[in-house]
Amino acid sequence: MSCHDLKEGDTLVCEDCGLELKVSKACNCSEESACTEGGFDCCGMAMKKK
Numbered sequence: 001m002s003c004h005d006l007k008e009g010d011t012l013v014c015e016d017c018g019l020e021l022k023v024s025k026a027c028n029c030s031e032e033s034a035c036t037e038g039g040f041d042c043c044g045m046a047m048k049k050k
């Protein structure tokens with residue numbers, strides 16, 4: 001998942017430790033130039049959209 005897939009109000013959750021990150025503001029990256037190509041990691045695993 002890249003930042004491009006996240007909209008305002010979305011929540012990312014780490015299934016390992018339970019950390020939750022909420023998107024309070026979306027970025028305007030295009031799909032091709034997403035700034036987080038590798039996605040968001042916590043505990044060495046990719047975080048999932050809640």
Ligand SMILES: [Zn+2]
Nearest residue numbers: 014017042043
């Ligand atoms: Zn975690």
Ligand SMILES: [Zn+2]
Nearest residue numbers: 003027029035
């Ligand atoms: Zn971005």
